[in-house]
Amino acid sequence: MNSQLHLQNNDVTAWLTLASAQRVSPKLWLEALKRLQLSPFALANDSKTLPEDVKPLTGQISQPLIDAALRWCQASSNRHIITLSSPYYPQLLKQLDSPPLVLFATGDKQLLQKPQLAIVGSRRASLQGKRIANDIAFGLSSSGIAVTSGLAMGIDSAAHQGAMSGSTGTVAVMGTGPDKIYPTKNSKLYDLINSEGGVTITEFFPGQGPKPWHFPRRNRIIAALSLGTLVVEAKIKSGTLITANLAADMGREVFAVPGSIFHAYSEGCHWLIQQGAKLVTNINDILVEIGVQPAQISLQVDEQNEKSTANSLATDKLLASVDYDITAIDVIAQRNAISVSQAMASLLEYELRGLVAAVPGGYVKLRGK
Known part of the structure; x- marks a missing residue:
């Protein structure tokens, strides 16, 4: 041994x-x-x-990079260096012309063997766009599909949160070293993913911060890992469309959610649909296209929901006090007979799980009772 x-x-x-x-x-x-x-x-x-x-x-x-990588990995049993010859290395990623020789992973490395679907979109997404990404990610995760995205703000974060509320989880592909969280606002989401059944991965060595040229490289990994890529909101000129085009070039499915013709963030999705992307209105549009039928799922969605932390949280009085319309934080606090600061601290957990969203004027419920 x-x-x-x-x-x-x-x-x-x-x-x-x-x-x-x-x-x-x-x-x-x-x-x-x-x-x-x-x-x-x-x-x-x-x-x-x-x-x-x-x-x-x-x-x-570079010996310093090698030493930094080994130190990083040895600091926690939850950290892994996955080499090209490792059984945990994703097979789809090997189809790249120049695949990463190593991946630095934190969390559940076994998740990399699950079928994956990428959800990407604008960092400055609308509330409706984030709701759509969250709900579709939850549905996919509840159907045995890991949701892959780039740990960015907006659509990426909503997709990760929705997937974590489901039964399968999420894969976050970083454009930095595994110890450099970007954006820093997503530090809590990063911790949640790594500690509760998800996994964060990167090809960049520990200590390497965000550089402009890192993100196109990250996007190629997102596209390569996934059976298909869903675009929720995107402008015509955006990194999101680059990811979608990379997926198409690799022979993967491309999906897009339509939106208002008056909304700039719908332009990219409509252009993709014109180019032949599959129009998506619900998760069945995706599951059928990638060869997964809802009837093939071993667990019923209700049964999966009972096993998810999100569902147990959904019975909580605090969540019940948040409306689907904007609810002021002082109203939420009053309904629960707690201080505003206590309410905000508690709501952060729901926000990380994609059950509520903080918006100007208060909070809105995304899912739950």
Whole structure:
């Protein structure tokens, strides 16, 4: 057992070593491995005997990045380094021309083996858009589909929250190192995902903060991981449409939710529908297209709801005191005979789970009793 563990550690360190060469694309490493018929360990450690055309690649290896990655992983049993050869590495991701050699994951790494559906959209989403993303994500998660998104504000956050209220969970793909949360406002959501059955993943090494060029790379992973990508709200010129186009280029399904012709954030969805994206009005439009029939689900939705924390929270008096229209915080506090500060602290938990949303003037209920 110890020798097996030693081999696993060697394998992880070898892939980390190759990945630490940030200026070398994974594709070049994979081509070298195939051409030279070497293991990652041999390629990473036998630089003196390598052909001259490969030595410049090994010269890019960064020991500080390797050390930082190992320290990060060893600090918690909830942290994982998933290499290209790991059984937890998503098979769909291997279809990329240049797949990440390692993924840094926090949370339930087994979730990466579940079928996934991406939900993406505007950071400045409307309340209606966030409700739609939340409800569809909840439905997909309750149907055995993990919901994948990018941990951004707006549609991404609503999708993660809805999925966490369901029975399957969510995959958050980060555009930073695993220890750098962006935006920082989503720190609590990040913690919730990692501690309650979800998983956050990234190809960026610990310590690496947000850079403009990180997010297109993140978007390609979101598209690649998923059987399809649903766009809820997006402008014509946006990173959301880039993700949708990446999904289409990979042969994956693209879905879009229609909206008002007077709303700028509907333009991207309408353009996608004109280009052949599947118009979505409910989750069955998605499930049928990706080959999952509601009748095939092993658990009934009511049964799944009973098992979800969201449903138990939904019976709470505090949630019942929030209306589907805007409810002022002082009204909520008065209905529950508690202080405003106590009400706000309690409502934060509901907000993180996608049951209520904070809006100008108070809160609105998204789901529940």
